[in-house]
Amino acid sequence: MRLLNLFKIAFKAIVLNKMRTLLTMLGIIIGVASVIAMLAIGEGSKESIRATISNMGSNMITVKPGADVRGGVRRNASEMETLTFKDYEAIKAQTTLTSYISPIVNGSGQVINGSNNWPSTIFGVNPDYLNIKVVDLQSGSMFTNAEVQSAAKVALIGQTVVDNVFPDGEAPVGKMIRFNNIPFKVIGVLEEKGENTFGQDQDDVVVAPYTTVQKRILAIDHLNEVMASAISEEDAPNAVLEITEILRTQHKLADAEDDDFHVRSMEELISTFSSTSEMLTILLVAVASISLLIGGIGIMNIMYVSVKERTKEIGLRMAVGGKGADILMQFLIEAILISITGGILGVILGLGSTVFIEKFLNWPTSVALYSIIISFAVCAVTGIFFGWYPARKASALDPITALRYE
Amino acid sequence: MRKEIIKIEDLKREFTMGSETVHALRSISFDIKEGEFVTIMGSSGSGKSTLLNILGCLDQPTSGTYEIDGVKVKGLSRNELATIRNEKIGFIFQSYNLLPRTSAIENVELPLLYNSKVSTIERRERAIKALKMVGLGDRMNHTPSQLSGGQQQRVAIARSLVNNPVMILADEATGNLDTRTSYEIMSLFQELNKQGITITFVTHEPDIATFSNRTIVLKDGHIMQDYNNYNIQSAAEQLAKLPKEDH
Known part of the structure; x- marks a missing residue:
């Protein structure tokens, strides 16, 4: 069976269930959008720190009196006259x-x-x-x-x-x-x-x-x-x-x-502040990734319902000559279409909210291309991963049982 | 001599239900020749459905041989069976099994979607031709919910014709229809049969058998009777004899 036909079938199934598809996509949309926005905020703050520090002179080295001890009693550095x-x-x-x-x-x-x-x-x-x-x-x-x-x-x-x-x-x-x-x-x-x-x-x-x-x-x-x-x-x-x-x-x-003194370069300062913002970025992205994961589970859930609901249809398709692989591809393509469309909408929403954050909240943001590529790739993988099992289940159905399913 | 479409010899089908073995079909043999209109009859539990599944290449016999259009079915893989179903058999079901919210023409096109040798244009042409054959040339873009039961079954018949099968396999195709509509459908089947299409019709309604030229009666997995019908009723005439409806 030609791939184009499978795309047509999957597309049709999506169009016939607009509301359900949209709700399923919503999980992916929010997941992708938040990953992009969070990464943009993280990157933005990192860049602004780097910019400020370079502005202060990125080659600058400062020598201050007093040991840079951690813990213990420390004297105020300015009191030292070493x-x-x-x-x-x-x-x-x-x-x-x-x-x-x-x-x-x-x-x-x-x-x-x-x-x-x-x-x-x-x-x-x-x-x-x-x-x-x-x-x-x-x-x-x-x-x-x-x-x-x-x-x-x-x-x-x-x-x-x-x-x-x-x-x-x-x-x-x-x-x-x-x-x-x-x-x-x-x-x-x-x-x-x-x-x-x-x-x-x-x-x-x-x-x-x-x-x-x-x-x-x-x-x-x-x-x-x-x-x-x-x-x-x-x-x-x-x-x-x-x-x-x-x-x-x-x-x-x-x-x-x-x-009894300490010498610091700006590089250390940059890495200190960057590591703080990096931690924050990781945290934000982790939260966002969880929502992407939940979006994926949403797809899996809806694909399961869809396979169950269309058992008779699957039986018919098999009876008129649909092979297991055709059925598998049909449902897999449906899942991937949902997740990729969700991904595209998510990227648009993510970029939109980044602009919003920059404009109205005045937070520095910077959208990295890799964040778009990554979240998009994750999306496609999510579609395949969470679509695979229900699709596999559909393709393994016995046509006789499926045809009799009510 | 006419070509044998179906050749069944010493065919058995057993199911294992827990520790018990159910013998659904116990050594049956028969042939169906090109152009025949065969009714397979039997009450429930006679093995009728099992035979239908095997004839339709949806199931495999436990032993014995089954040949359709010269192809030995036994031992074929799931995919090879799917190809045979796609190219050699036209299915018609009791509950029509049309895809909901999908136009008649798209429903008819369905089997050809799974045949990569048929182009998009050819697919559409063949679907239109099949729909015209069943008298639905003016309903091509209607969805099943916009069609009556009889019309839906006609779409299903068009779907079974579209791949030019060697045999149409109908499973209680008139079971959901009133008498008038079932006669209409039967007369359509008779017309198609006159054009040379081989039809195997599985049913438990005895009057359906009077429209076919041969009847095979199954009971407890055996063939009880296999006789030719020399007094074929015309469904069209039966239809004309029915009292006129009030509306």
Whole structure:
């Protein structure tokens, strides 16, 4: 029997039972749609995390004082004063895998310009900082090494600070501001970066030479942090190891002793956050897959009913020459048609709801082609798997018994 | 001498019911020649249905030989039996067995769907021809629910003719019909028989036998009688003799 004829027969059976078919399909439609939507949400959040972190400088490596111990009593890292300028110099002198390196000191305080004031954070850095953070300037220029040497009272400010202390829209470059009553000359405005994934406003900063911040604002001589930039993203993990080695030597740590500092690359941060969202994705997909499975069971159920209901028809088909294989194919094709049509509708619904989620809930989504291919393949397999047994049962019927069935 | 369509020799069929063996057919032998109109009669339990199933290649004999159109049926696989049913036999059932919500023409086409040698166009042409033969040329697109019992049985007869079978096998084909309609159907059978179509009609109604040219009577698995009928009644004449209906 030609396959086309079988398709016609199966199609006819589906059309004759529109409502039932639609209800059966609904399980598959919802299953496929939710798998696609869930994967899109998962992929979307992963991508947005990756994008934010790359935006922060994907080659960035940070060195902070204090051991990265898990459990036990931990001291607040900022209270530790184990990271010094000498460490910075040692890293700078010995490193081969980093391109930029800057000491970091930071503190918070009030930015004042005339009658306007705004609480913000000041970062004391060297001119490499902009390259590490991958920030450009909107206007003005970065301070020079000479200005670092002389602890010049110059500063760059972020857009949020500009908005709050220069509300009248005047150009801040060249103006004087005060940070904790220390006057600074604004020499540049940082490019706007917006909020990062963690909700921090990256534009709410004042950047000044680290010497100035150390001496005039914080009155300290240790560093809060050292930031560096690996030559490339791939070199970041090795750069982390290299810096760790340099610092262990510098701090004269015996082999048995733990690090009294910790070095992190963005890659670790990415993987930490990605793994969280991946877990969530797996969970969501698992739930969605269960609904797809239930959809499959729905098909099996309806195919069973259909075989039972059409026992006499099967008997007749066999009597007029239908072979077991013809009957098997007829019901199998029917099941597959239901599941694949359901799959197509499910993909459409899934894509639709993804657009809806993106537009109205403002969640980042990203539809991966593989999610469509996978859920579609699962659909076809579901049809074959759950359609097989009832179809097999139909084909194994004895024509005499089937013909007499009432 | 006319060609033998059916050749049965020493045919037995036994069923095992638990520990007991039921002998449904105990060594029967007969031939059916081309162009015959044979009635197989018998009360229930006579082995009539078992014989019908074997004649229709739906069942296999336990022993003995059964040949249809020169093909030995014994030992054939399920698929080979299906092919024989498809190419050599036209079935007609008591309850018509039409596919519901399917037009008359599609119902008639059904056997040809399972014959890959017949193209879509040929299939349609043959179905139309068969429907015209049974006088339903104007009802081709009606579904069974839009047809009367007699008309439904005519569709079933058209379906049995469409594959040009060597024999039509009817199982109580008038059992669900009133007297008038059964005479109409019987006269159609007689007409088809006149055109040379071999018909085997299984029934328990004695008056049906008067329309055929030969009767085989079964009892307890044996052939009790096998006689030629030289006084064949015309169903069309019987129909004319019936009192006119009121409506």
